[in-house]
Amino acid sequence: MKDYEVEKARKDLVDGGTVSSVSPSLLTEIFDTFEDAVVVADISRCMVYVNSAAERLFGYSKNELYGEKTKMLYADESDFSEQGRKRFNAASKIAAENYRVSYRRADGELFFGLTTGSAMRTPDGEVVGFIGIIRPARSADQSLDTLQKVHNITSDIRLSHDSKIESLLRLSLDHFGLKIAIISSISGSNYTVEHCVDLQGELEPLVTFDLSGTYCIHTLSENKPVGFHFASKSEIKDHPCYKNFKLESYIGAPIRLSGQLYGTINFSSPLPAEPFCKDDYILMELLSDTVSYLLYKKQSEEDLERLARVDELTGLLNRRATQERLNQLIEQSARSAQNLSILSIDIDHFKNINDQWGHAAGDLALATFAGLASGLGRKTDFCGRIGGEEFLFVLPGTGLEDSQEFGNNLRKHLAESPINLDSGESITLSVSAGLAMLEDGESLESLLARADKAMYKAKQEGRDRVCRASHNNRVN
Numbered sequence: 431m432k433d434y435e436v437e438k439a440r441k442d443l444v445d446g447g448t449v450s451s452v453s454p455s456l457l458t459e460i461f462d463t464f465e466d467a468v469v470v471a472d473i474s475r476c477m478v479y480v481n482s483a484a485e486r487l488f489g490y491s492k493n494e495l496y497g498e499k500t501k502m503l504y505a506d507e508s509d510f511s512e513q514g515r516k517r518f519n520a521a522s523k524i525a526a527e528n529y530r531v532s533y534r535r536a537d538g539e540l541f542f543g544l545t546t547g548s549a550m551r552t553p554d555g556e557v558v559g560f561i562g563i564i565r566p567a568r569s570a571d572q573s574l575d576t577l578q579k580v581h582n583i584t585s586d587i588r589l590s591h592d593s594k595i596e597s598l599l600r601l602s603l604d605h606f607g608l609k610i611a612i613i614s615s616i617s618g619s620n621y622t623v624e625h626c627v628d629l630q631g632e633l634e635p636l637v638t639f640d641l642s643g644t645y646c647i648h649t650l651s652e653n654k655p656v657g658f659h660f661a662s663k664s665e666i667k668d669h670p671c672y673k674n675f676k677l678e679s680y681i682g683a684p685i686r687l688s689g690q691l692y693g694t695i696n697f698s699s700p701l702p703a704e705p706f707c708k709d710d711y712i713l714m715e716l717l718s719d720t721v722s723y724l725l726y727k728k729q730s731e732e733d734l735e736r737l738a739r740v741d742e743l744t745g746l747l748n749r750r751a752t753q754e755r756l757n758q759l760i761e762q763s764a765r766s767a768q769n770l771s772i773l774s775i776d777i778d779h780f781k782n783i784n785d786q787w788g789h790a791a792g793d794l795a796l797a798t799f800a801g802l803a804s805g806l807g808r809k810t811d812f813c814g815r816i817g818g819e820e821f822l823f824v825l826p827g828t829g830l831e832d833s834q835e836f837g838n839n840l841r842k843h844l845a846e847s848p849i850n851l852d853s854g855e856s857i858t859l860s861v862s863a864g865l866a867m868l869e870d871g872e873s874l875e876s877l878l879a880r881a882d883k884a885m886y887k888a889k890q891e892g893r894d895r896v897c898r899a900s901h902n903n904r905v906n
């Protein structure tokens with residue numbers, strides 16, 4: 431068709447008011463903001479109008495399509511003829527109908543499109559053209575299937591929160607046909623990969639990037655799901671994100687946790703993808719909400735678990751957690767034939783501190799002792815609070831001599847570190863400690879009992895000292 435003929439047909443059909451009595455320019459404006467592709471053809475099935483979504487979906491520009499037969503969009507010529515016979519002919523009486531057709535994109539790729547097609551008539555009923563609204567079928571059929579699977583994953587009580595998150599990431603990669611899935615946390619300008627599935631096997635969790643150089647900066651500035659299916663041909667082609675990562679396709683959504691921005695969920699690939707559509711963005715919102723719920727549940731359970739294991743006043747492991755940890759270390763030491771020593775420590779005359787300076791001063795003394803004792807130990811050592819003013823210091827890989835030296839060092843530091851009270855007065859702590867080293871085949875209970883007995887001996891002998899326990903409950 432010659433250019434002026436196309437222009438005339440376009441004017442007649444789209445701007446000319448034959449479509450309806452709606453203002454012509456308003457009509458084009460509406461079509462151009464449609465997320466579904468809109469193709470308008472004249473009576474001879476030559477295209478006279480396509481909206482931006484159709485350009486993106488088929489990969490042609492308007493000018494490449496105008497005047498061409500819609501045949502060029504069909505994957506199979508027989509489909510084109512069949513549609514012509516059924517719907518797109520002046521004699522057809524069929525009103526708007528939905529059907530599924532295989533289309534071909536400019537790059538040769540095929541896809542199924544759910545199409546709503548109809549003839550356009552003058553008020554007298556004369557057919558003057560045809561309109562088709564096309565949506566990639568992947569989004570419609572597959573989205574339902576994916577939604578069902580999202581539900582199956584989240585409601586599976588056998589899966590941990592982390593496995594659910596990983597399954598959701600894998601499912602979504604499959605859905606979008608992409609390669610890299612990330613859940614990121616964002617703090618200031620830092621973007622940290624918290625969970626990831628990289629089908630290319632390159633990305634690992636805990637890697638950090640500068641947020642401004644990531645694709646997610648676009649998602650955050652829009653504050654909603656954002657996608658680029660062919661980045662090098664999009665408005666971000668000169669953005670640092672494309673230069674840094676060379677990912678052609680990306681779709682991401684912000685994740686909010688308890689009303690605050692947590693990070694993003696995003697999927698990407700070095701290859702271009704099918705254009706993202708409305709259903710994809712809706713799915714991203716749903717995934718973001720689902721992941722946010724899983725992260726929230728995970729965090730609250732970890733908080734509860736921590737509360738159940740940690741002593742609130744000192745921040746040290748409590749009695750139960752201390753004994754659990756010690757038990758693990760006993761098993762490890764037995765396996766590796768390594769030394770393990772423990773110090774059962776009791777603060778001297780602690781009741782006097784409470785009586786003389788009050789409970790708050792007593793609390794301060796306990797917290798100060800905890801900080802000082804844990805600060806003195808090696809990385810592998812740990813200190814737990816097993817009672818009011820009773821502590822257990824565990825020294826893996828350490829024999830009696832070195833542990834004795836540690837005990838005396840702790841006493842020395844306490845003597846040199848008076849605790850200053852608001853009243854201007856100060857308290858100097860001393861401790862009595864019983865030292866025991868794990869014997870061959872010894873149980874947790876026996877080890878603890880020997881250390882405790884040695885600690886009572888230290889009290890009896892005048893306090894502020896470390897006494898060693900010997901085997902068979904003999905105390906030196």
Ligand SMILES: Nc1nc2c(ncn2[C@@H]2O[C@H](COP(=O)(O)OP(=O)(O)OP(=O)(O)O)[C@@H](O)[C@H]2O)c(=O)[nH]1
Nearest residue numbers: 776777778779780781782784789790792793818819
């Ligand atoms: N401020 C405070 N005091 C506590 C806490 N837990 C236990 N206590 C107090 O610690 C004191 C322990 O006193 P005792 O077991 O009689 O022993 P002691 O005064 O340390 O004397 P010796 O162990 O014999 O040197 C008691 O007064 C408890 O009330 C706590 O969390 N905070």
